[in-house]
Amino acid sequence: MYALVDCNNFYVSCERAFQPRLETRPVVVLSNNDGCIVSRSAEAKALGIPMGEPLFKVKPLMEQHGVVALSSNYALYGDMSHRVMSYLASQAPEVEIYSIDEAFLSLHGMERYHGPLDAYARRIRTEVKRRTHIPTCIGLAPTKTLAKLANRVAKKDPSLGGVLLLDSPERRQWALERVAVEDVWGIGRQYATKLHEMGITTAAGLARCSEAVARKHLGGVVGARLVRELQGYPCHKLNPSEDGTLARQTIACTRTFGKPLSQFEDILGAVASFASRAAEKLRRQESAASVLTVFLSQNRFDTTPPPHTRSAQVTLPVASNDTTELIRVARALLGRVWQPGTVYVKAGVVLDGFEKGGNEQLSLFAPDRHERVERLMQKLDSLNSRFGKGSVLVATALGSSTKHAGPWKGQQQHRTPAYTTKWNELWEIG
DNA sequence: TCTGGGGTCCTAGGACCC
């Protein structure tokens, strides 16, 4: 049996954990640059504020109802996530951290130790709430897809008390009939449209599909597995996350600029900063990257069809996680995609082709340099973790401007303090 | 005026090899 634990309105719940006065008010959290709505309290949902909506479109509605808008604060959310995940990891033999606010637990055979699994899930839910103030819902089922579905039903139906266990064909059928096909895990906009045209509108209808139909219309083997999972046959194994962290196969740092830019030096400031942050993430998971991509985008809302994003990629002879080297390579790639006189709104650095470990191979050729780089990077990471992200930056990452803030940096007008992670922003009690 | 930032997996097609 799998359990899917999903935090309700996670970012809003994190903010509420430190600001009880938000508890009774409609609250939303905004994306980078305060651009879009990325998390909503139940009250905000009830007002009809859609997920992902640009702020400027719903601003009048929000002002009318006194909705509190907060800039996103990922240091806080990451730390709260870690607390939730650490507790969950202590409650099941295997945990897969699926996203910042969701985890799959493997509970196979756990009845022996904990009794009925729905009661156990209720205890977990209560304890997460007590420890972190984060509300959750839990779905339990024989497959991951059904656990997701059970979670969704639990979230929508308050009478279930936040937990739903699907342990019989009757309960499974009951749940399948209550979920619209577009709300099934793995059914997005394209597939939903196609299924509706075929007259399939519920999860139950999808579960009755033949394998051939699933293969033909839902992306081949992916669709076939999806339908099997709805029928109760597991096709997706749990991928345990070791020591509470998730090792990525790709690391990207991309950002829309605070304002459109065209000068090479300005954009280089952004790209160098992204490369630097990507390298930090890389070292945190003890990887080195052998493929680096830099891309530049023009405004996709300006013309139809949208202008192309130009990218350049290089495969390094030796995988690296050295900030200075990755910045050097990123700069060269930027030179290949940047065109004078073009206005850009967004850039990104993507790392790929990971190898375990770091820079060992470098040491074969230049042992001294390797050790120096390693020590420097460790120092950099520890300073940044002590004094807050971005305290120590490699010179290029500061950009050409003499001002501390590069011209690419965006707005965060509604940001709350990093209550749990920055020394100068610690929560004051009383 | 203002429109997020991450990720995953799969498939098809081309280049190249034996």
Added chain:
DNA sequence: TCTGGGGTCCTAGGACCC
């Protein structure tokens, strides 16, 4: 000159997820 069946690796693009 024509004939064949495997393979691998890489890239681009599409669909999905939170």
